[in-house]
Amino acid sequence: MASQKKGGAMSAVGGFFGAIGGFFKDFGVAFAKGDIFVKLSVLWMGAGYARRKQYIKALIMTALEAAIIAFTLTFAMQYVPKFGTLGTVVMERVFNMKTMKSEFNDYDNSFSILLFSLFSFVVWAGAFVIWMRNVVNVYRLQQKAEAGEHINTFREDMHSYIEEKFHITLLTLPVIGITVFTFIPILLLIFVAFTNYDQQHMPPSALFTWAGFSNFLSLFGGGLTTTFSYAFVRILGWTLVWAFFATFTTYIGGILLSVLLNSAKTRVPKLWRTLFIITIAVPQFVSLLLVRNFFSNGGIVNTICANIGLTGFLRDIGLVSTSYIPFLSAPGWAHVMIILINIWIGVPYQMLIATGVLMNLPSDQVESARVDGAKPFQIFKSITMPYMLFVTGPALVTDFVKNINNFNVIYLLTEGVYTTTNQAMANSQAKEVDLLVTWLFRLTQDYYNYKMASAIGIIVFIICAVFTLFAFNRMIGNGREEDYQ
């Protein structure tokens, strides 16, 4: 069974490359066996269509080809040739004798070069695919013509986009959206991680250039600055500890709460459930900002603790050294509080999910267990939990990854409240309670240290990806969706 599941994931990867291989093969066959017009289509994309009297299509393809060539000559050529150096001409003010004004020279903007080069690469890749498809399509037309089959008119071709090619109509816009807002940015991020783009190298006034693996080296302890590796190890450690506790406390808590609420003993379960859900229906920026002030150094909880003598007691046993309890402003205290507050905000979510799952819990099993004299705890341990784990296992994995990137909880609770006293951490703009993502956010927003932020981003991705693939491979197979249709 296990090997079969592994095979599922492997075949997904294999299928992906298989599809690419088949694509190239189709092109090769079409080019080799096609007639002169098919071969001509390699140069003039409209040729094959013109031969089959599909003049409008020929015109469209010709226009597309012209557009791509124009794009290459007028746009891409400004940037792509400089991709290797990311620009050499620094911005300068020069005095122009003609206009008697001081003007900027024709300087290079490293960032524009990088971004627009990547953009050009993506456009070219798209154009390349269209170009190859075009040859394949034209060859199909030739086959059809030779077999004496009907060749679609332009109208019929258009009609096919709401028929068998409807998926193209549906997917074009979303795919463009994903390409522009997810795919290109990720590429960009990966490339920036290998440059020295930071506050000293900010376009347009300065240039940045390729820096190899130096950013990764300084993260892992090599290089000139050791502070980054110092902060990195600690923040990575806390990120993982946080993700572990945040995921499991809310998961277990949610199941317990939903078992409690769904018990036959509960009166008015709907009312109770609603009360718990209110906490998550309030937007996080309201509830978390509120809780942060609730627990602030001079806040209401501290007043109450001082009044009932808790603060004094804690000071006596040496847990606090200040006149207040530093719930969110001292290491240790803040770490524990963040996890506790996250339980508050996360358990109702998990309760909602667990409730939905437990409704489908096979009740005959529970009944027979009860008849056999099983205690509620035994039922929970041997029937409820395994069932929950089976059903919500994949969601657990995604939750763990989400918690690694749980920006809101950490940022809203600690930003502006928690200041680090550790000089080494402060040198790399980090705090003990930071997650990798909040550190990365601060590096870019306040310190313009894009190179390190990008390197950290890639590390986060690798952690998430390795964890997800590993966990999913063990838990579920893919490729079984058809069984349920």
Place this chain on the structure above:
Amino acid sequence: MKKMKSNRTSSILLHNALIAVLAFIWLIPIIWLVCTSFSAYSGMNTSTFFPKEWSLIHYQKLFQPDTVQQFPRWFMNTFIIACFTTVISTAFVLMVAYATSVMRFPMRKPLMNMGVILNLFPGMLSMIAVYFVLKTFNLTNSYAGLIMVYSGSAGLGYLIAKGFFDTIPRALCEAARIDGCSEARIFSQIIIPMSRPIIVYTVISSFLGPWMDFVFAKMILNAGISENYTVAIGLYKMLDKSLINSYFTIFCCGGVLVSIPISVLFFIMQKFYVEGVTGGAVKG
């Protein structure tokens, strides 16, 4: 017999008391939020849980904008952004879900696998790069930029809707095809009318996105002027160290007012949320 019965009653009592205590703990901050919003004092009340004097004055102030606080504007801004986002996101999600669920084409599996890989990149990370891109095109501090960020990649979140479409019997589509119905008509006149629950879910969840979001808005609108903020940024800025003493109660009022519509929508949505999250997993 009687003893057993009283035993059972007390156990029920204990059980419900436990739930009541838990619910109370969970609600403390919310109760505090509502109570504080009715306080007569503008700063944070640190000495007592309930305000010393009750008043509605800060709710009035909330609707009299000043240089810092422009709640009605923020509310409208967020509403506009949310409407655009909802339309675009819902369309993208339904389109991708239908294409991957109902239709069969060679690139289907490779595209879906690409989606899985891209989804592994946390939104936070690509966001920083998106910020670079928007800055290059001068789209930071603009709603257009924010709407694009919210809805541009919405297509990647198609899995829940796909899970729903997967449960619609294929025979229905086949029958329609045999009757000469085009794919576009199957989509718009058979599948969509049957999918009310998932459409409600998609619409509400994409509408709530801009209301709940904090990071993206902060990143993109941060440098702008107060009247262009969304509710999240506006309320966050009110709690600056220099402002908190005069605006904390107004923050609570704003928090209460923005939470009410969101909670209502959330309650409508949560039914579908549970189905969505667990639905895919149950089917394996």
